Amino acid sequence: xxxxxxxxxxxxxxxxxxxxxxxxxxxxxxxxxxxxxxxxxxxxxxxxxxxxxxxxxxxxxxxxxxxxxxxxxxxxxxxxxxxxxxxxxxxxxxxxxxxxxxxxxxxxxxxxxxxxxxxxxxxxxxxxxxxxxxxxxxxxxxxxxxxxxxxxxxxxxxxxxxxxxxxxxxxxxxxxxxxxxxxxxxxxxxxxxxxxxxxxxxxxxxxxxxxxxxxxxxxxxxxxxxxxxxxxxxxxxxxxxxxxxxxxxxxxxxxxxxxxxxxxxxxxxxxxxxxxxxxxxxxxxxxxxxxxxxxxxxxxxxxxxxxxxxxxxxxxxxxxxxxxxxxxxxxxxxxxxxxxxxxxxxxxxxxxxxxxxxxxxxxxxx
Amino acid sequence: xxxxxxxxxxxxxxxxxxxxxxxxxxxxxxxxxxxxxxxxxxxxxxxxxxxxxxxxxxxxxxxxxxxxxxxxxxxxxxxxxxxxxxxxxxxxxxxxxxxxxxxxxxxxxxxxxxxxxxxxxxxxxxxxxxxxxxxxxxxxxxxxxxxxxxxxxxxxxxxxxxxxxxxxxxxxxxxxxxxxxxxxxxxxxxxxxxxxxxxxxxxxxxxxxxxxxxxxxxxxxxxxxxxxxxxxxxxxxxxxxxxxxxxxxxxxxxxxxxxxxxxxxxxx
Amino acid sequence: xxxxxxxxxxxxxxxxxxxxxxxxxxxxxxxxxxxxxxxxxxxxxxxxxxxxxxxxxxxxxxxxxxxxxxxxxxxxxxxxxxxxxxxxxxxxxxxxxxxxxxxxxxxxxxxxxxxxxxxxxxxxxxxxxxxxxxxxxxxxxxxxxxxxxxxxxxxxxxxxxxxxxxxxxxxxxxxxxxxxxxxxxxxxxxxxxxxxxxxxxxxxxxxxxxxxxxxxxxxxxxxxxxxxxxxxxxxxxxxxxxxxxxxxxxxxxxxxxxxxxxxxxxxxxxxxxxxxxxxxxxxxxxxx
Numbered sequence: 001x002x003x004x005x006x007x008x009x010x011x012x013x014x015x016x017x018x019x020x021x022x023x024x025x026x027x028x029x030x031x032x033x034x035x036x037x038x039x040x041x042x043x044x045x046x047x048x049x050x051x052x053x054x055x056x057x058x059x060x061x062x063x064x065x066x067x068x069x070x071x072x073x074x075x076x077x078x079x080x081x082x083x084x085x086x087x088x089x090x091x092x093x094x095x096x097x098x099x100x101x102x103x104x105x106x107x108x109x110x111x112x113x114x115x116x117x118x119x120x121x122x123x124x125x126x127x128x129x130x131x132x133x134x135x136x137x138x139x140x141x142x143x144x145x146x147x148x149x150x151x152x153x154x155x156x157x158x159x160x161x162x163x164x165x166x167x168x169x170x171x172x173x174x175x176x177x178x179x180x181x182x183x184x185x186x187x188x189x190x191x192x193x194x195x196x197x198x199x200x201x202x203x204x205x206x207x208x209x210x211x212x213x214x215x216x217x218x219x220x221x222x223x224x225x226x227x228x229x230x231x232x233x234x235x236x237x238x239x240x241x242x243x244x245x246x247x248x249x250x251x252x253x254x255x256x257x258x259x260x261x262x263x264x265x266x267x268x269x270x271x272x273x274x275x276x277x278x279x280x281x282x283x284x285x286x287x288x289x290x291x292x293x294x295x296x297x298x299x300x301x302x303x304x305x306x307x308x309x310x311x312x313x314x315x316x317x318x319x320x321x322x323x324x325x326x327x328x329x330x331x332x333x334x335x336x337x338x339x340x341x342x343x344x345x346x347x348x349x350x351x352x353x354x355x356x357x358x359x360x361x362x363x364x365x366x
Numbered sequence: 367x368x369x370x371x372x373x374x375x376x377x378x379x380x381x382x383x384x385x386x387x388x389x390x391x392x393x394x395x396x397x398x399x400x401x402x403x404x405x406x407x408x409x410x411x412x413x414x415x416x417x418x419x420x421x422x423x424x425x426x427x428x429x430x431x432x433x434x435x436x437x438x439x440x441x442x443x444x445x446x447x448x449x450x451x452x453x454x455x456x457x458x459x460x461x462x463x464x465x466x467x468x469x470x471x472x473x474x475x476x477x478x479x480x481x482x483x484x485x486x487x488x489x490x491x492x493x494x495x496x497x498x499x500x501x502x503x504x505x506x507x508x509x510x511x512x513x514x515x516x517x518x519x520x521x522x523x524x525x526x527x528x529x530x531x532x533x534x535x536x537x538x539x540x541x542x543x544x545x546x547x548x549x550x551x552x553x554x555x556x557x558x559x560x561x562x563x564x565x566x567x568x569x570x571x572x573x574x575x576x577x578x579x580x581x582x583x584x585x586x587x588x589x590x591x592x593x594x595x596x597x598x599x600x601x602x603x604x605x606x607x608x609x610x611x612x613x614x615x616x617x618x619x620x621x622x623x624x625x626x627x628x629x630x631x632x633x634x
Numbered sequence: 635x636x637x638x639x640x641x642x643x644x645x646x647x648x649x650x651x652x653x654x655x656x657x658x659x660x661x662x663x664x665x666x667x668x669x670x671x672x673x674x675x676x677x678x679x680x681x682x683x684x685x686x687x688x689x690x691x692x693x694x695x696x697x698x699x700x701x702x703x704x705x706x707x708x709x710x711x712x713x714x715x716x717x718x719x720x721x722x723x724x725x726x727x728x729x730x731x732x733x734x735x736x737x738x739x740x741x742x743x744x745x746x747x748x749x750x751x752x753x754x755x756x757x758x759x760x761x762x763x764x765x766x767x768x769x770x771x772x773x774x775x776x777x778x779x780x781x782x783x784x785x786x787x788x789x790x791x792x793x794x795x796x797x798x799x800x801x802x803x804x805x806x807x808x809x810x811x812x813x814x815x816x817x818x819x820x821x822x823x824x825x826x827x828x829x830x831x832x833x834x835x836x837x838x839x840x841x842x843x844x845x846x847x848x849x850x851x852x853x854x855x856x857x858x859x860x861x862x863x864x865x866x867x868x869x870x871x872x873x874x875x876x877x878x879x880x881x882x883x884x885x886x887x888x889x890x891x892x893x894x895x896x897x898x899x900x901x902x903x904x905x906x907x908x909x910x911x912x913x914x915x916x917x918x919x920x921x922x
Contacts, residue, residue, distance in 0.1 A: 056822060057821075058818050058821065058822075077821065078818075078821045078822050078824075079821060079824045082824070083822065084822060085818075085819075085822045087815055087818070087819065089815065091813075091815045091816055091818075091819040093816075093833050093834060093837075094837065095833060095837030096833060104823055104825070104829075104833070105822075105823040105824060108823055108824040108825050108826065108829060109824060149819075152819070152823060153822075
């Protein structure tokens, strides 16, 4: 077990990167604490697999340092970093049985035979493949193979960390949920640092205590699922987390707040104050569909909008409204019954109205 | 990284050892006979093209190359033309006697050419093909066709049948589908098959020599002529040998990108 | 993939069938015909039944050359298969260096067999050949035209030089087909180099190794031109292998009946052993 620190890390797959576009990872600082269960969330191609491979040592970063418990490990091979990794697609050694597959990492570590046997049995039970132990790995189904693959990652007790690279891609949804619970259980039981890469926010939030969201080669936010939802640090986090994502509108400055089209939005005083000290014109306003209220009466704080679409999702409704020239989504309960084309009064509660300058959140100074 | 270093040293030594005998032939081909027999020299002291001049100016010499090229080319064409449809049939259909037929074909690859020497001679003499390019080309089909069917079948098995079905749905006729859609997909397989057919036909001498006398005599048979009254003409022999290596080099250069995949014969 | 039953596929294999039947069946029939007759001249043939076969099977000269042949093919396999695997493991995986290695290693395969013989005939000579000269300089008495053991070793060395590249290239393409993920997983599992070879590379090389063993066995068992050019079968008959014995018998002595009977036995031996190899290897795999 170890604390894993990434220090001003950058990586490019081309030998002579000519611009920021050539980098899979750009200037990244991050710490994975000892014994935590973390998820690394982001869209395909954002650099999350690269980051994982850099931690495990399969990829050498072009710049920056990887530290395990404060010691630089850049030069160490995966073998010497003593790390386990489970890949997106199952890798099983087809000439061996399931037992031999699971025993392989232990045998390589010169663990005594008796110990190997009990440990393999233990892991096989957790993954519910103990009846397949003496089957040839070649003859397994895809999800059984992936379980074996995961088993090889879990079987070593002394690893610095276990890294999962979208390990449930080939598994069907029902089993997926079960295996995710298993992993969580294993984490609680053995208290190992785990990093779980995924592009699925649900998967991330059920597995991890804290989630790192990656975008365009950078970690844009690291926090609990609630933090990511309530205070997205970056417009991408707002858009990526939540379903539907945050409403994000381009705005410009005006007296007492910001404005889009002819609609003026009032900001909190501290927001205005900070905004006054910044020069950038790349301003955005974000508010989650869950936090927009629809008021029965018109008042000074409400904005008149037109209902364009209502989507009934069973337990709630997603209402698309048009305010000025902008479309927004609002989440409403099942009771909402205004028809398409009718007028509603929108209310934007001040504490949920986020201001983004250059894509990053403007936060209140403590 | 040290591992890679050892590997590079190892492979370099192996290749150097592999090339030394070839270098020696090349070295000799640029020497005069007097220098060759006079003592051991690591490179030609009196560099000369005379040995090559002998070959390029004497029709009985260079015709040997042309003859070899002729029957090898005919063989490659025949081999591919008959093996492609057959390999397709084996890879896609089950038919009466298919397994037996396949094994029988392969068993011909195992037949020692020496066994067929005399019967071939009589067969081709009796139908008036003796001493023609086509006779040698047909004789080489004995081992090249089975090999070609086998290699191509391996590659074709790798192409999912959905492609065939999709082409029919799109309204392709079978010949059109085969030529326009299917063959391009197994390009490297065809390249490698042609390479193997070329190679085995080019290097074979026993049958080629037996089935020819003057008009279609291969270069290999002509090389034995360097043994004259005054002993072996080493220089010319070496030059002739060097020239037989060049066509092979050209062919492998053309298929180099398919070789890594193709040498597994579609079977990994 | 399931194959569709359809007998019309015969039309597609018909050209191959006719061509190979013409080149194989007709001559084979001739051989069978000869093997049961004693031929004195045109029109003068007598049916002799299995007499030639009996004679061939008890012929001391043939038995000797059969033993030499087995020793040679055995040595060829024992040296070339491990060496070929080793060379394949050392070859660079990709890039211009990889292509270059591939082409250089393939060179011996593309040289006509008689030229291979010629190259070694020259190369191994003590007076004008680098190899023979170097060995003699090292203080070892070496003369492949005079000494039986030297001749035998020279033929073997020539064959190793000539054919190890085939094994190497087959294994190389087998190795290239292993996905990078396996090596990564093995690295993560802290497998030693040996464990990677034993449990990942070797099992995945199996199908190409079967091909390599079969091809090398068959071709070494039929070797003719190279030793014929190099040593002419001598000194004595120390490097006379089966094909040469047969050719001498059929064309040199025109002993048709005996040569034909011998041909059939020869062919059957190759078929039988190839079949044994093949079933032994595939069977061993199924058992697990």
